Amino acid sequence: MWLLTAVIAACLAMPLRYCLCKPLPAAIRQQWKLRLLGDLIKFVIGLAHVMERLGLGHHVKAARESSKGLEGIAEKLTGKPGAGDLAVSDAVFNSVPVRVYRPLTSAEGHLRRGLLYIHGGGWAYGSAKDGAYDQGCRKMSRDLDMVVVSVDYRLYPESCFPTPFLDCLTAAKHFLSPEVLAEYAVDPQRVAVSGDSAGGNLAAALAQQIAMDDGMRVKFSVQALIYPALQALDFNTPSYQQNRDMVVLNRPVMVQFWLQYLGADLSLKPHFLANRHSSDVAPELKARADWTTLLQPKYCKDYLPVRDEEHRKMQRILDEIPGLLDVRAAPLLAGPEVLAKCPRAYVMTCEYDVLRDDGLMYARRLSDAGVAVAAEHHPDGFHACFSLTTWPFTFDVGVRAFGAYVQWLRDNL
Structure with missing residues (x-):
């Protein structure tokens, strides 16, 4: 019931969202629907974090269960797909x-x-x-x-x-x-x-x-x-910079996913966002992910590479997170x-x-x-x-x- 309430609340909040939020790129169609989807994702993740603070389990597990609940609502409205000819x-x-x-x-x-x-x-x-x-x-x-x-x-x-x-x-x-x-x-x-x-x-x-x-x-x-x-070496490619605040998947969330997948300390997130973690990677490996040479100019636009050369003590990250390379x-x-x-x-x-x-x-x-x-x-x-x-x-x-x-x-x- 609370999930259905969340869907209704998200729909009612849409006019206010259009007034307060940064507009989506004009090329994207059906923007109201994308906004609604983004709101639902945020609600589920936010509620999952609250549940974790209350000692009700890890937020990822809680979010999975909430997602299943939303799918259950959709199935009741549309019917569960049958096997048919499969x-x-x-x-x-x-x-x-x-x-x-x-x-x-x-x-x-x-x-x-x-x-x-x-x-x-x-x-x-x-x-x-x-x-x-x-x-x-x-x-x-x-x-x-x-x-x-x-x-x-x-x-x-x-x-x-x-x-x-x-x-x-x-x-x-x-x-x-x-x-x-x-x-x-x-x-x-x-x-x-x-x-x-x-x-x-x-x-x-x-x-x-x-x-x-x-x-x-x-x-x-x-x-x-x-x-x-x-x-996971460069989180400041042109697409990461251009779409850093996009709904569904933004730059901080993608960095979080990588840290989790690699079993890294989540407190390193600011360093990854600033590309400090890749400052000591061998030039040969860096070249394999160098967007300045691999992307067409129309995708590079006016974006510049982000390199934090002031933090040369991040070599330990490469030692502690071998999955990076x-x-x-x-x-x-x-x-x-x-x-x-x-x-x-x-x-x-x-x-x-x-x-x-x-x-x-x-x-x-x-x-x-x-x-x-x-x-x-x-x-x-x-x-x-x-x-x-x-x-x-x-x-x-x-x-x-x-x-x-x-x-x-x-x-x-």
């Missing part, structure tokens, strides 16, 4: 829980496409069973006549790097085994790995790891990355010899997203390494829009982005 089942791939979506229609003796999907949520939220991810995977499976495996990897605060990556790697190796592919009637030459946001991070890291593993008989054919988070956590830092072995790629980015430049830089580096890359940029897009395709938060750009993604997989997998 076989949807929960399974365990070598101790890692997954949800499998299989078309029930006859394949007429032909093998199907396969997709390993990894959900986003800042390595702290989300689930293969979540409404948006569940519905998205159902639609992928139907539209592409494809077997989809969605991974339920462990999350913060229960786990941090490298556990989520290792969970996904375990599930990937199990799925790619010839025996399992045969069980699901999947063509070994047509298996993709994909994910959005934090899931895009894990998907990119998996694509690299599997590509370099000479012991794998079957490897991913393509990788499809949706606004992936790929590096670990390519399994930061795929953008991989060497050209690794990228050259990666499968062809689809990289989707959104103009109004702090992670825009991570994706653009990765697409550039993959292309420079000789990998075929399709870079899909949405000038009116914002973070999370790919998952916003169903009522009540249906966005035109989300429907368009999802459609472009499905079409690319149809043409390239």
Whole structure:
């Protein structure tokens, strides 16, 4: 009941929000709906922190439960999605829980496409069973006549790097085994790995790891990355500066997600925001995430690099948080010899997203390494829009982005 009250209160507060808040970029459509979504997210997170102070558990766990409550309200209003022409089942791939979506229609003796999907949520939220991810995977499976495996990897605060990556790697190796592919009637030459946001991070890291593993008989054919988070060295790229206060995902929240994922002291947040943590990184590694050389001028605009050279005593951060330079956590830092072995790629980015430049830089580096890359940029897009395709938060750009993604997989997998 309190969640329904929160939704109603957020709606009633919208006129006041328009008067008091910084306007959203004019290119973004359906702004009132995006404002409402942002208000709901803030309310859930704020309430979760209050619950934590009252001794009712970690705020991330509380926020997850509240999100499930909101999904329950939506399901009562719209109805729970049925399996229809799909076989949807929960399974365990070598101790890692997954949800499998299989078309029930006859394949007429032909093998199907396969997709390993990894959900986003800042390595702290989300689930293969979540409404948006569940519905998205159902639609992928139907539209592409494809077997989809969605991974339920462990999350913060229960786990941090490298556990989520290792969970996904375990599930990937199990799925790619010839025996399992045969069980699901999947063509070994047509298996993709994909994910959005934090899931895009894990998907990119998996694509690299599997590509370099000479012991794998079957490897991913393509990788499809949706606004992936790929590096934690520079939180002042042009997109981080431009979209620092955007709704849904702003710069401080993304830094918080990275600190949590890497198991770092959260009090370091001001240092990360000022780029003090990367002052002593080797020039060769810095060059792999140097937006001044990797981005087109139209994305750089008039923004300047942020380097805090006055804090040269931050070397301890690199020693205490080795994940900062670990390519399994930061795929953008991989060497050209690794990228050259990666499968062809689809990289989707959104103009109004702090992670825009991570994706653009990765697409550039993959292309420079000789990998075929399709870079899909949405000038009116914002973070999370790919998952916003169903009522009540249906966005035109989300429907368009999802459609472009499905079409690319149809043409390239």
